[in-house]
Amino acid sequence: MKMISKAAAALLLGTFVCVPALADEGTMVALVPGGPHPYFAAWEQAGADAKKEFGLGAADYRVPAKWELNLQSQLLESLLTQGYNSFLIFPGDAVGTTSVAQELVDNGAQVIATAGCLKDPSPALFCLGTDTGNSAYLGAKELIRAMGGKGKIAHFTGFLVDPNTQLRIDAVQKAADETNGAVEVVQVIADIDAPQPAEEKINAYLAANAAGVDGIITTAWVPAVVAANSLRKIGDKRIKMVGIDHDEVVIKAIADGFVDGTMLQNPYGQGFIGSYVLNRLRTGCTLKEDGPWKSNALTVRFVDSGTVFVDQATAPTYVNAMVGITADLLAGFEKDFLTCS
């Protein structure tokens, strides 16, 4: 026991100096994803840029060590204690995160559900994210166009516990239904947002059914990467594919013609605009109740952070596309959604 106390004391004294003083008021934004995921990497830069641009007290990207609801809650509670007063949160669970968000709000902080929504009723000011359903729908339309309007689609998507997954499954189905039977969704493979199972299941599926499928749509990061790799591996350019997000592998596969395009989401814009809005709301603005809010399956206060399809022609400059939609959204945001004194 002596050993422990010595070690603990040494450790505590050693780290004492790096405890930051956060007494200074100002808009202290924390950008907190549900867990580590490459999608959110852009938030760090977005936060740093927003801090400089809008003179925030802080805009820090803080990641729970794992995708655990409990770890995210602990981190959020700690961040509140550390003096953060504004939160951009990707809900680890559309329902499960509600109560911790409520606590943040009860303690005077403001919360925007970012990149994914909390299920109404929720304490979040609003939800800023990709309209995942719409994005999947548009992606499916692009895919169907590439397929020439007919054929069979396989849909690979993420965790079933992710609220967005069902929206995506439904949206892809909707796009297929609109073709009046010319296009059919033959299989949905879900719960594969981790590399090893994704690799095993997607490959297994393609191995058995490559001949029976004309198009693939992926609506989660890892499946997109894995499916792009698989198509490259079989060297198949017959099967059309639309991916999601901007992983290097996917972008490169588009350039090489194995993948037809990808639906870019806008994580950078979410982080940047979210930080901006939180700051405005702390400095005299209020949300317009009658703004042009959209609604989706989870909430009636939804703002689309934009989504854009890039294909072989636009893929090399996909960053411009993201910057573009961010600028557009930022320009109109105050007019549409805010009342400022």
Added chain:
Amino acid sequence: MTALQVSHVSKSFPGVRALQDVSMTMTAGSVHALLGENGAGKSTLIKIVTGICKPDSGTVSLNGAAVRFANPRQAAAGGLGVVHQERNLVTRFSVGENILLDRLGKRALSLVDYTSLHREAEKWLKLLDLDVDPRTIVSRLSVAQMQLVEIGKALSLQSRVLLLDEPTASLTPNESTVLFRILRRLRDDGVAIGFVSHKLEEVFDICDRVTVLRDGRNACDSAGLSQLSRDDVVRMMIGRAERITTRAPRPKTDAAPYLELRGYASGAGHRDISLTVRPGEIVGLYGLVGAGRSELARAILGLSKQIAGEVRVLGRAVHISSVAQALHDHGIGYVSEDRKAEGLILMHSVLANGGITIWRKLANALGLLRDTTIAARVGPVLRRLEVKTPSVHQIIGNLSGGNQQKVSVAKWLAAGVRLLIIDEPSVGIDIKTKAYLHDLIHELAEQGTAILLITSDMPEMIDVADRILVMDGYRIKGEVENDRSYDPVSRAIMGLIHEKAAA
């Protein structure tokens, strides 16, 4: 020539002096008996010689050079072969591999050359007249064969000193004879053999010299056995002449049997067992290790399936399927021979161990009970048995063997059992406690408890039991009426066992 010399070795454990100034000299080409009652310090001495314990003072020298082994591995490498009481073989490995287990290769990643390994092993098997293919998997051998394999393993280390701890405990007389022939030959080849046994007949049969320990001291140091009589040895062991008996035979009881087995057969392998135990009667169950005595006790308690015959308690046919049922419904208790593994929960307190059998009885409607309630019931029994402990909350593992044994009896007395099966009551306890336990068994019987006594200790059996059932090969071979005269009774018992061996 002196092969192994132990000089003035002392060893204390916290609170007890296990060995005081003990010496022993083993010479090449002789068989040396190490004798002593349980708890006299034999096993501590063996542990010190083989490096499991370190002596507080004194020296051990091997072939003239002082040695201080840090562990059994070093002892083995130094040429000291030991065959322990419990079997130490890897049963899934072949005979050859077991013999040469520590010499499978020079380096960790060396390939094992099985051809030469088995050839080498064969040499040792031949030396032991063991007609077994070294490729045979050990689990297929008989107990006696395994014993010989262990001796082969010890010899294969080029040991010129071989210690055998109770090698005949699990052997039939025939197998023992074979073993002795081999030991004699090894002796003639110049090996120094140390022989630990409880069976004085064997000792006189094969040994040349003897060291006797009593209460951790030398009662004699490497004396020539030829000058000693059996009585001399016994006197040295127990400090007085062998007490054949001081008790008069007890009058026969004709009470209705408490427990009766008729044509009983068990899943453990017992066949055609019939016996009765009456209230107030002490029935002995004698047999060699492996005869199926403890197994019979367990079968009666419901730990083996009853597959034929009937079990009657107080004349009523019953079917016992668990110890709990045996205890709570039929008042049967069992004092295990293996006190540490089965009799007691060493990491728990005296009170917890003494009261374990009566928790159910003492609990209130909510299933709750208090230490004071238990102490009120167990305390008197502990006092009656004179258990020496600083408090009832003492961890029982810290008590002496004798006191532990008293507690393992006490828990059944606290439960008020009507039939007590006592398995090897005097293993690892001092002579005083042993005598005390014998008196206690008699006292219990006088008070009407039925007692089934299992022991391999012939004097104990003859001293305590009223009549003796002889068991061998999971069957009852016969019954001997005990008139407390050692020679005729023991001869009759051995006769019943040998009957089978001769057949």
Added chain:
Amino acid sequence: MAATRDSALTRAFDNDWIGPGLVSLIAVVAISLAQPAFLSPFNIFVLMSAISVNMVIALGQLVIIGLGQMNLALGSIGGLVAISFVGVIERYGIPVPLALAFALGIGIAAGMSGGYIIARTMISAFIITLAGLQIFKGINLGITEAQPFYGVPEAVKAFGQASVIGPLPWLMVPMMICSVAMWYLFNRMRIGRHILAMGSNPHAAELSGIDANATIIWAHGISGLLAAIAGLMLVARLQIGQPTIGDDWLISSFAAPVIGGAVLTGGRVSVAGTFFGVVIIAIITQGLVMFNIDPFVVQIVLGALILWAVAVNRLREMRIARVQARGAGA
């Protein structure tokens, strides 16, 4: 008593791998009848890739099971090795062979350090490797902040995607080498025999002069090495240095050896049985996808499979015990 001769059937029944082998065979035949694409070259390639990696993982656990312990840190060692390998290449431009040696060294060191603590303190391997799991995973995440390394060299990527001949992937090569090596280890090498001896009867092993500490440290070192190899194979297969590598190894690393007849108390392992255990799990995982079976059912099936294997092992043990009891009574 001479050793009794058994019938060929009995001896076959005693072999740990016969049962799982038969099950694998039947599963392959049944699935390929229902779905001919199952035997398509690409599918065989995919299946063999998955089997290769999972076999090496299972072998890593098998060593420790042979010792009668368990290694919960297997996956986290694999993950740490994977990101270290890609990390040093990406950050410091270290040549591949050097990085490979470095990564394997980390695996061995991680395994041995756990083994050392277990051997010296005799604290249960469960707790020590649980602590190891946290520490290695924590270091992994601390270094990567959970972001993958992308700088996997082309040669490594090619290794994960190329086939030796026909549908047989290159990944099979390290798997075969590891399997044969482990078979030799358990059946022909001193250290392997000592591991099994320790697992069957630690007391006897120690009294026989086996160096228990060295054996434990060796076993954990070998386990670490195999975890490292599996981690590197996954890097090649996934084409990316993912920090999540190893997170889901735990269940299958135990399931495959147990299905293959290993006894968790130690001393009894079968490399061939483990291989068929891995094959069965791979076939079932794939079959469920192929036949479009609810992904939620997969977990249930895997759990049931473990129970089934346990029951079979148990029955067999009881049967052997009965035979031996009969032999002893005679």
Added chain:
Amino acid sequence: MAHAGADNPIPPGSAPRRMSSGMRLLLGNEFGLAVLILLTVAVFALTLDGFTSPFSIYTIGRQIGIDTMIGLAMMAVIVTGGLDLSVGAIGVCSAMLFGWLMQVMGVPVPVAVPVAVLFGASLGFVNGFTVVMSGVHSFIITLASMSIFFGVMIFLTRAAAFNGLPPQVQAFGKMRVLPGISPLLLIAVAVCAALVVFYRYSTLGRQMLAAGANARAAELSGIRTGRVIVACHMLTGLLAAIAGLMVTARTGAAVPSMAGQLGQDWLLPAFLAPVLGGTLLSGGRVSVIGTLLGATFINIMTSGLLLMRVGEFWILAFLGVMLLIAVLADRTRQVFLTSRGMI
């Protein structure tokens, strides 16, 4: 699993030393842990802003309550020398049943709570029964049942959360009994108290300890060891279910992902708390208070480290190191005490 714990090389015949109960307490694991906690709290309170704020104390306390309950659930089965990898799965399954009962079936809270808790116990029964009947180590049995329980739950619920629970559930999760004290912490403390009584004063509790310390001796003393082991698993299931309900109250909804894939997220707190608290993995000795202190220590450390901003990712490694140091320190303590003949 290899030899954990206490084969004290004390030979028979060693005379016991008198040791006062006060001395025993001072040498115990719990005391060391308590001192450590006080020290840590003192250092954090002095150096970290906000550590002692009511909100911080409240959230730490609430999490301590939940982790304690998870730890106790595992402890109840460690008593037998076994373990239960399916605690998380049982907790989630019970919580989901709880949610389903109230939201879909309209069962009132006072009925749903006992039903869900008993359901947890019955899942524990399935584990225990299988372990006892098969004679296979609980590790492998619960590895399988973890998959099966969780798989069936996900299959039935289609991974959908129940968030239409009666408002009093969520209110309970947020309630503050005193400023800074969550009722969840109080429940955990109450359960601790009940378990202390259970293990010390009840027949079944004593039988569990006896069966865990030496199953053969217990069996031969007339304890139905099989039943007792099944009862241990049932107690584990019951406590895991309570933990599940506590998490449900905190999140205000029954969420399938609340303990992660297969419920594996609970495994770390489940083992950390009892092991830090001095429960022997080999069975036969429990420390209920130690488990509470263990959970307390972990959460105070975690919270402090988060406030120090040492980096979320390093906390994991830190907890691993803490576990290692704790078992090594405990081992050292035992060796020391044994060498002095004090235990």
